[in-house]
Amino acid sequence: MNKIITAAAALMLVAPAHAENHETTEMAAPSGDVAAGEKAFRQCVSCHIVKNDAGELLAGSKARSGPNLYGAAGHQIAGRDDYKYGPSIAKIGADGMIWDEESFVAYVQDPTGWLRETLGDPDAKRSKMTFKVRKADNAVDLYAFLYSLKPPVKEEKAE
Template identity: 55%
Template sequence: MKLFYGAAIAAMAATPVFAEGHASGDAAAGEEAFNRQCVACHVVVDDNGETLAGRNARTGPNLYAVSGRQLGSVEDFRYSDALVTLGEEQEMVWDEEKFVGYVQDPTGWLRETLDDRRARGKMAFKVRSEEDAANLYAYLASLAPAPEMEGEAEETMNEEAETEEDSTATN
């Protein structure tokens, strides 16, 4: 019984780590929204140069691995001063809440976040609904590489399974 309680406590303690990286939206609906609303300005190109979404758009930054990335940090893209300030000076990174707020009203979100009525964003387009914004985030997160921790956990599980198979085979 003590083992059960220990396992339950460990699982609860680990839950926030996994929940933090989880997107609440629908990735399939996000793909449709991306193709309707974002494809004209944005592209998703992985580190190997493979285009995962979009066309050859260059108006906006590459959205590959946007989740967890520092705001205003895509190399060779000219961001607004306000976005660079949040990224460099405040070391802010994209998460679902920030992404959803920003894409619904880029300049308004920057002004509120910085508490500066003169802050401006370069993105003029506004995603109309919070649901579409969350779905977009889920879609973009689905295109990103798996976080290192998940890869390590999967590797550990595979090693444990192999060890269990070996011990079962010798019995």
């Protein structure tokens, strides 16, 4: 009887892991308004640009103090090779976390607070981003705008 219970328990542990390998990575579509997000991006242009992989400027002007936000929404946190991120956000990115709507909105409304909470370290280094998006609706719309410029590609998980 113990062998049957052990085998059943082992199958319960292995089956979900095996099934997970065949699922497609999906992310919920943003809930914000893209057009409103494009307007809200005006508050970001003093530090950020959105320039696609072909070098075409999609938003912003010549700002360079913050990273290019092309491919931010729905993609890996601190995932650009052409920007030197602060240590706290780089650690989160190295752990493979992606910018989903919830994390993006929380971060842009309180960058240092979000980093410290996410890392579980109240003494974590401050964020390089000092600006805070005051209205949650603007943050949600910003995410939708950035997501619309480069949505994440559905990829098959490796076995």
